[in-house]
Amino acid sequence: MEIRLENIQKKFSSVVAVHDMNIRIKDGSLTGLLGPSGCGKSTTLFMIAGLYAPTAGNIFFGDEAVTLLPPEKRGIGLVFQNYALYPHMTVLKNILFPLENMKIPKKEALKMAEEMADIVQIRDLLDRKPSQLSGGQQQRVAIARALVKKARVLLLDEPLSNLDARLRLETREEIRRIQKETGITTIYVTHDQEEAMSITDDIVLMDKGWIQQQDSPQQMYLNPGNQFTAEFLGNPPVNIIDGKITDSVLVVCGEKLCGFDGVEDQPVVVGIRPEAVLIGNGDIKASVRLIEIVGKDKIISLDLKGCLIRAIVSLDYDCNVEELLSFSVKHSGVFLFDKTTGARIKGFAS
Amino acid sequence: MSIIEGRNTARGTVAAWVYLLPALIIISVFVFYPLIMAFRMSMYESYNFYKNVGTGFGFASFKRVLCDSDFHIAVKNTLFLSFVAMPVSIIISLVIALLISSIKKFQALFQTFFFLPYVTSVIAVGIVFRWLFHSNYGLINYFLGLFHIHPVAWLNNPKTTIYALAIYYIWGNLAFNTIILLVGVQNIPKMYYNAARVDGAKWGKIIFRITLPQLSPTIIFLTIVGFIASFKVYNEVYALFGDLGGAANSAYTIVFYIYRTFYGAGRMHIAAAAAVILFVAILCITIIQMLVSKKFVHYK
Amino acid sequence: MEVVEDIKDKSPRHRGAKIIIYAVLVFGSFWMLLPFVWMILTSLKSLQEAISVPPVWFPSKPLWSNYQKALSVAPFGRYFLNTVIVSSVNTVLTIIVTILAAFSFARLKFVGKNLLFTLILASMMVPGEMLIIQNYVTVAKLGWIDSYAALIVPWIASPFYIFLLRQYFMQIPDQLYYAARVDGCRDFKYLWKVMVPNAKNTIVTIGILNFVASWNAFLWPLLVTNKERMRVLTIGLTEFTNEAGSDVHLQMAAATFIILPMIIVYIILRPYIIEGVSRSGIKG
Structure with missing residues (x-):
């Protein structure tokens, strides 16, 4: 089921939560709605779910306009941040509840619920109460309840935020597996870029109620459309430094970094991915200010005439603080942005 | 006065007892002492309270109470209040609370109206009800007349006095029940309603499958409190029927019986026996309800 | 959201x-x-x-x-004054006794604390009606019949209020207490400077509810007052009703006289009262 949002706007009294939004979500895809808290992503999800009415604009499921259709008529499944499992019902009753409302005969409903329980692998938990389940198990029940009515669209609102780090990894793989298995169009709201990058087919990035970019995770990372996107994706984050273009050469802190053809002379904001800083390869000199070990990587902060640039190297790379290193930058990992609008300025390697 | 955490020191103990002293003296003299004395009094056949001596130790007083036809009326009326009036009051309150919570405009206004009886004197409003119930001039009979129902001698006919009492009791209890239920409804997390809507539950279904189960602890709480309160009804009787408890004592409740026996008739030991019976009854009901509710109620 | x-x-x-x-x-x-x-x-x-x-x-x-007539038939002014005195003094004393006891249970450590607290909790189960018989005798023996003391003193220590405030006091973090102790603040000062201001809302609630309950009290004042000059409004009203018999309009005037102050209090303090009742579940 393809989903389209056309010129969607949402106001809460006088505050605009979502501005003029146009997106298309491909049938069968797992799309992430990504952004910092308060960016309007949950509001967008709730509009798609039918819990909020948009102030303006239209929502289509396929060719059907569903803008003002109540949630139960949209054929959606929604997994809430806190799961919202009915605490007084057993797991089975929770899963049966939507079917009961659709007046599906008991026997058939039971069969459907059990099938669903098998898919999310909670068959042995059916008689328990939600309070007796772990966070991950509750999550599965919530997904089962959302999907059991043969939903056309699955909506997930920050589904992993209540889980601990380890379980989060496991569960997100699980969500991916269930989505692939059922082939259902899925929208996944999260504020965690890593989470979005790792499991989605497509990301819609939002900030302050505006769409920043919609792209595949890889494209978005490699080819950010603006400064916000570049900064939001990636860990360790992109280096942001002031620079300028003179004679098609990017100059940062008085040091020539690399050539940029096709860009006029102007001051710019420069974004450099830490992995695009190639240490020991080149003739730009900088001293080591700080060395941090993060997991299996080492992050080296280089002091380039007062500008700090972080570079990422493997753990076994040996260096000391104060040591003078030479480096170069990989052109594909260097982005230029307009100083006032933050829009991407594209140029060619030279 | 310094106290080291985790350790009871002599000085600390003295200090703490000083803080407690006023409360302790009052509670000992006016709660614990009379409690013990009530048990003691009830065990005598006759009792001189000025000398605190009694004669004839045994269960005679209990027997007297249990055989007293006035006490039978009192028990019957009290049970009627507990098993009919109290549930009716809770059900009406439940409906009102659900209605108030389902609207947006004038919510506070209706809340104010329905809660008003909580702060007003049972006695003073009772005087007004006495007037509303008046056989000839009362507004209630006038309204009944509009539907061609013959006037009822609410307060004078021994057969109807209990209904008058029950109506007043229900009216007076709506305030407390409604407010507690309203808070209960408002405390149900919004997400369950959102989930239920996504799950396609209709209005009635949401009420019976989400709201009521979530409210069950509140309802049980009100039932327990209401049960105990209905066992202690007294002011309502006095307000509607005055000193004597209605035609042919027909509006007696257990507490009214206690009051009449000891203040009206000066038979302390009999009154004490009735009080002990009341105490045991309340204790049993509370325990039973707690056991039952543990089994059936959903607690978060 | x-x-x-x-x-x-x-x-x-x-x-x-x-x-x-x-x-x-x-x-x-x-x-x-x-x-x-x-x-x-x-x-x-x-x-x-x-x-x-x-x-x-x-x-x-x-x-x-x-209203003039009703007020002249019976000394309602005097009843009103009595009721105000009894309710106010009762409320002030109740608050003081409750604060001291709740503090002791919530914050101090002492021998016999658990036993004592259990006893106080248990006494909440006792119907007050069971106690009035002996209390009447006690008050009579103390020579308090027809005195303010009889109307006030037995009611200034409520196990329920003590329990309620203690629960609130328990929520005030221990660190505050330790910090105060380190700063050289004694228990008593800590109670008045830190705990009481923190628990202001709960104390106000207790005060209002106690005042309303005291204002509307009936059975006990009926027992311990005989003389007209010691009557409170509720008693005065019922006596007046019994005497004024058929003068319904005057009865209603008198009833208005006692109900109206509470309605006014209610309208002014409505949020406190409703919140207090719903939070504590105090049955009137």
């Missing part, structure tokens, strides 16, 4: 439901308010109007003199 604007159901069926809901609530409110409205209306009627059949809703000319 805090602000929720549901998709509004604009179907006629839904609108019909809304109308029914409001209609039921208005109908219910009518019955809740009727006694008060009727009381005030009747208090301004002449006796003929009050007892006319069918009833007359509005007095042709409001007779404010009914």
Whole structure:
């Protein structure tokens, strides 16, 4: 089921939560709605779910306009941040509840619920109460309840935020597996870029109620459309430094970094991915200010005439603080942005 | 006065007892002492309270109470209040609370109206009800007349006095029940309603499958409190029927019986026996309800 | 997401439901308010109007003199003063006793604490009606019949209020206490400077509810006062009703006189009262 949002706007009294939004979500895809808290992503999800009415604009499921259709008529499944499992019902009753409302005969409903329980692998938990389940198990029940009515669209609102780090990894793989298995169009709201990058087919990035970019995770990372996107994706984050273009050469802190053809002379904001800083390869000199070990990587902060640039190297790379290193930058990992609008300025390697 | 955490020191103990002293003296003299004395009094056949001596130790007083036809009326009326009036009051309150919570405009206004009886004197409003119930001039009979129902001698006919009492009791209890239920409804997390809507539950279904189960602890709480309160009804009787408890004592409740026996008739030991019976009854009901509710109620 | 604007159901069926809901609530409110409205209306009627059949809703000319008459038949001014004194003193003492006891249970460590607390909790189960017999005897022996002491003293230590405030005190973090101790703050000062201001809302709630309960108290004042000059409003009103017999309009004037102050208190302090009742579940 393809989903389209056309010129969607949402106001809460006088505050605009979502501005003029146009997106298309491909049938069968797992799309992430990504952004910092308060960016309007949950509001967008709730509009798609039918819990909020948009102030303006239209929502289509396929060719059907569903803008003002109540949630139960949209054929959606929604997994809430806190799961919202009915605490007084057993797991089975929770899963049966939507079917009961659709007046599906008991026997058939039971069969459907059990099938669903098998898919999310909670068959042995059916008689328990939600309070007796772990966070991950509750999550599965919530997904089962959302999907059991043969939903056309699955909506997930920050589904992993209540889980601990380890379980989060496991569960997100699980969500991916269930989505692939059922082939259902899925929208996944999260504020965690890593989470979005790792499991989605497509990301819609939002900030302050505006769409920043919609792209595949890889494209978005490699080819950010603006400064916000570049900064939001990636860990360790992109280096942001002031620079300028003179004679098609990017100059940062008085040091020539690399050539940029096709860009006029102007001051710019420069974004450099830490992995695009190639240490020991080149003739730009900088001293080591700080060395941090993060997991299996080492992050080296280089002091380039007062500008700090972080570079990422493997753990076994040996260096000391104060040591003078030479480096170069990989052109594909260097982005230029307009100083006032933050829009991407594209140029060619030279 | 310094106290080291985790350790009871002599000085600390003295200090703490000083803080407690006023409360302790009052509670000992006016709660614990009379409690013990009530048990003691009830065990005598006759009792001189000025000398605190009694004669004839045994269960005679209990027997007297249990055989007293006035006490039978009192028990019957009290049970009627507990098993009919109290549930009716809770059900009406439940409906009102659900209605108030389902609207947006004038919510506070209706809340104010329905809660008003909580702060007003049972006695003073009772005087007004006495007037509303008046056989000839009362507004209630006038309204009944509009539907061609013959006037009822609410307060004078021994057969109807209990209904008058029950109506007043229900009216007076709506305030407390409604407010507690309203808070209960408002405390149900919004997400369950959102989930239920996504799950396609209709209005009635949401009420019976989400709201009521979530409210069950509140309802049980009100039932327990209401049960105990209905066992202690007294002011309502006095307000509607005055000193004597209605035609042919027909509006007696257990507490009214206690009051009449000891203040009206000066038979302390009999009154004490009735009080002990009341105490045991309340204790049993509370325990039973707690056991039952543990089994059936959903607690978060 | 805090602000929720549901998709509004604009179907006629839904609108019909809304109308029914409001209609039921208005109908219910009518019955809740009727006694008060009727009381005030009747208090301004002449006796003929009050007892006319069918009833007359509005007095042709409001007779404010009914109030004068009612007040002159019985010393309601004196009753009013008594009630104010008893309720106020009772409330102040209750708050002090409650604060001290709750502090002791919540914060201090001492021998016998658990036993004592259990006893106090258990005493909440005892119906007060069971105690009045001996309490009456006690008060009589103390020679307190027809005195303010009899009306006030037995009621200034409520196990329930102590429990309620103790629960609140328990929520105040221990660190505050340790910090204060390190700063050289003694227990007593800590109680008044830190705990009491923190628990202000709960204490106000206890005060209001105690005041209302005291104002409306009936059975106990009935027992321990015989002389007219010691009566409180509720007793005065019932005595007056019994004596004034058929003068309904004057009865209603007297009833208004005792109900109105509480309605005014209610209107002013409504949020406190409603919040207090709903939080503590105090049955009136």
